[in-house]
Amino acid sequence: MSRQRWWGWGTDGHDGPLPEAGEALLAEELGLGTERTVLPALEELELPPSTLTDGARAKLEEIVGAGWVRDDHEARVLHSAGRSYPDLLALRSGELSHAPDAIVSPADHAEVLAVLGACADLDLAVIPFGGGTSVVGGVAPLAGEHGGAICLDLARLTGLLELDRRSGLARFGAGTFGPDAESELAAHGLTLGHHPQSFEFSTVGGWVATRSAGQGSTGYGRIDELVQGVRMAAPGGEVTTGSGPASAAGPDLRELLVGSEGTLGVLTEATLRVRPAPGATRYEALALPGFAAAVEALRGLAQAGAAATVTRLSDEEETRVNLAMSGSPRAAAALRAYLRARGLSQPCLLILGWEGATDAALRARREAGHRVLRDHAAISLGEKPGEAWAHSRFHGPYLRDELMSRRMLVDTLETAATWTDLLATYRAVGAALRSSLASRGTPALVGCHVSHLYPTGASLYFTFLARQEEGAELEQWQATKRAAGDALAAAGATITHHHAVGSDHAPWLPGEIGELGVDLLRAAKRTLDPTGIMNPGKLIDAAPLPS
Amino acid sequence: MSRQRWWGWGTDGHDGPLPEAGEALLAEELGLGTERTVLPALEELELPPSTLTDGARAKLEEIVGAGWVRDDHEARVLHSAGRSYPDLLALRSGELSHAPDAIVSPADHAEVLAVLGACADLDLAVIPFGGGTSVVGGVAPLAGEHGGAICLDLARLTGLLELDRRSGLARFGAGTFGPDAESELAAHGLTLGHHPQSFEFSTVGGWVATRSAGQGSTGYGRIDELVQGVRMAAPGGEVTTGSGPASAAGPDLRELLVGSEGTLGVLTEATLRVRPAPGATRYEALALPGFAAAVEALRGLAQAGAAATVTRLSDEEETRVNLAMSGSPRAAAALRAYLRARGLSQPCLLILGWEGATDAALRARREAGHRVLRDHAAISLGEKPGEAWAHSRFHGPYLRDELMSRRMLVDTLETAATWTDLLATYRAVGAALRSSLASRGTPALVGCHVSHLYPTGASLYFTFLARQEEGAELEQWQATKRAAGDALAAAGATITHHHAVGSDHAPWLPGEIGELGVDLLRAAKRTLDPTGIMNPGKLIDAAPLPS
């Protein structure tokens, strides 16, 4: 069940106006106006009528019980879209051309299997739905060639099913939301340590299905490094992988199921590596003199094994915009003045979040990190700005809603590249975003940060802002997305480091994995989902981006 | 090209008689006799005639050039088997019912692709051959349903093709042998750090194709953790994966190719993570009071991130036999006396190999490890026995040859399990090996060590020794293998942690990954190898173990 407001991020009570300095900056540089859009009322939204037949409903209710097959207006709206920019555009404009015909909520693995069997018989497409926070069109209820589309809400497959403390393994129901998973673990003094920015409203199954990365993935590892085993229910049957820590028994099928985005089957459980909750935590910020030099510092950290659990470097532009958008203009001004005095007129902000079993362990890690940073002219800014970041780490998406209400295009995209290719990729994508938007008469602010470090490379995460092109909001976004995706492909970088493919990135997948690679995915799909009912139009065989 | 003696391990000049104490132990406990078997001469071996037609030869020579298609007696013998116990039994007895019809040696990726196309047209099975050190029947030249079998020797696809120092990535030709790869890297001050016991005679491609683990994998990671990308040539075309450090662009196809054991296509290149060669190295040994307690110490090391690069714990029986087999009986006796004086009559030997960029870094790692070990009553034995282990780390296989010449059954098998399941698995497999061999009138010595640690579990590596059952050598081994494999399956442990599946472990694969899992592998095979010419009878659809 989506826990979110139907029209945007999260829950009520977290919204607020743009900070004054930020508003001024956007007005001056991008032409932000004063107009606010008005949201339609939930009841007014027009949905296509549900095509669910009485017979189909009866068959599904027989499996999951009455009350767990819904096709009321609210449920259909809440499951009609994810949280991508085009999703939000559609919701806000009340244009819901797709909505699921029904929302089915099975209670457990066996019910999922039975529902999939029934849907195959009924020729209904099935869209697995965790938290619905997909930013790539992953939960769009497309029926494809099928007679209808049901949303399979996994919110009842929840909770800590098994804990093996000794081995540090926890088996969770796929529909477990982030905060629930962490609080179950916290009761045992443990943590998973997986905190995507969408943490509060996304699920274990969604993370695994999309190869998600958390803000602390540099320390804890991406979800694909944390998952030891999965259980999948598919129309073709069931697959379970990974009872032990490692195996050489042929290809690793787990890696075929992880990241399959609901196109092969439903992940019903995941066994995840958990660790003792850290005894000590310390956030801090530093400033570095320019992105290229700062990236070298990150490389030093990563290759020395000395990176912090959270290691997050903003480029000059993101640093500048974030300072303007920060809630405390006085602190931001003081910071700017201090940095200018130290010769840094265009600083790059680095947030480090250190963790350790004990204070002493934390200190040892931090000292190793600072030894590397010292060689890269990093200036320490102390704990305050680090703590401020940690405090508001899940707040950003509310700002996006506010910006959209102010008729701004605001979106993000991300990739990863080797250390050798990182800066060229950074420049190419930034240039593509800027020139695409400028050419439409809507100049852009493009900021970028690095937030996931590997010994061989790192991620890049771009945020771009521009005035909406009124009447052509979607086309403006599509052109920009295409320019950025093409730039990524030309740079040889992946179309996505952690947001997954969905439908939005699907046009670039064949280029990235090759036609034979796509054929391998199709072959897996034919095996697990012979009639092609699982999440049509995502990952493979998606519709091309309109030109 | 196999670099090994046709009948056994490695090259001449490393053999020697059994150490006296070891010989006495085996005579007393297992009934080792004094007889030596006599090897047939290479020329005397009887091979089935090659079925390669002149037309096929011409077609293949057109691709690879004259001289690179061989079907002479010596070449066929050298490529007729791997180095498993049944392989060695067959070679030593001169019973070569299978030999490849020809050995084809392509020069590069393009030639591999062309050879595969030609073989598909000619209906010839293709067996990729790296070093031929497979211990699971992986290079057995089975033709399956096809008109003949050619061995595709990869020894010409060799060398360091590209080095990206900055990103720590090295692209190697698949046929590069271990020592050649390391010496190319050493010239740049780098190392891969992958040292399976077969290091000297196995190849990069073989490692990746089998998910191999090295003696230092606890520190460096298994080969599947070191490989960022692969290039595969298959009858159905070509697949390349992994240009960056991480991606969420759908399922990870690399993990479908890694471990595919030649059944999907030929890995022609692998891009591997490399690191600066360590500036400091230190081996040492400790003794622990009993295997169960010692395993707890290892768990402590692994979960604290404090394990040594090489961390290798022998159980009581392996410790006892290794001391007897060691070349220096005086040192062994002194050690035993010392340990008895310290109250350890049944010690477990722990070898630790520490590495660090500098002496200080090594010291810090070692201190962290020893802090954990101190809580587990470990007794330090100093550097000498550690160095002795490191010095002879690649020597063991020569001893196996000598034991076989003395009519001993000698084999190893390995698995992995979670920390929670490790001891039960250990006991079950040990019991199965002992009772299977005892029931045939050939009592066994069964030793075990743990050599690969993970936060969630560890590997187990068994060595078993018994008198050969004369006239029923193969049946004796088959019964033992079946008992051990069934015990692993019953314990829920993987049939192999790093030796791969080949044909010997294939009977247990469906139980481990499920029928639908096997169907996924078949579907991948149909896509990449539509006519099924790649390495028939391995991994999937292998012949059942005879009963």
Ligand SMILES: Cc1cc2nc3c(=O)[nH]c(=O)nc-3n(C[C@H](O)[C@H](O)[C@H](O)COP(=O)(O)OP(=O)(O)OC[C@H]3O[C@@H](n4cnc5c(N)ncnc54)[C@H](O)[C@@H]3O)c2cc1C
């Ligand atoms: C504001 C915001 C911030 C974000 N920050 C991050 C971030 O920091 N890191 C990150 O990685 N991502 C981030 N995301 C993207 C998104 O949150 C992730 O992809 C997340 O993993 C999705 O989880 P979910 O439970 O919401 O899945 P959903 O959105 O419900 O589904 C995502 C995809 O997985 C499929 N799916 C879901 N559950 C299952 C299942 N059990 N079995 C099979 N298929 C399933 C769906 O069909 C869909 O294709 C962010 C998104 C937003 C809107």
Ligand SMILES: Cc1cc2nc3c(=O)[nH]c(=O)nc-3n(C[C@H](O)[C@H](O)[C@H](O)COP(=O)(O)OP(=O)(O)OC[C@H]3O[C@@H](n4cnc5c(N)ncnc54)[C@H](O)[C@@H]3O)c2cc1C
């Ligand atoms: C004494 C001894 C000690 C050993 N110690 C270890 C150890 O410590 N750790 C460990 O992991 N293993 C060990 N092994 C097993 C073996 O050495 C490994 O499996 C090794 O990875 C095989 O490499 P190779 O080059 O010899 O491959 P081969 O034996 O030639 O081939 C192995 C399998 O891979 C396939 N293959 C080979 N190259 C390619 C390619 N380029 N593309 C596609 N398929 C290919 C073959 O068809 C075959 O199925 C040991 C073996 C012996 C005999």
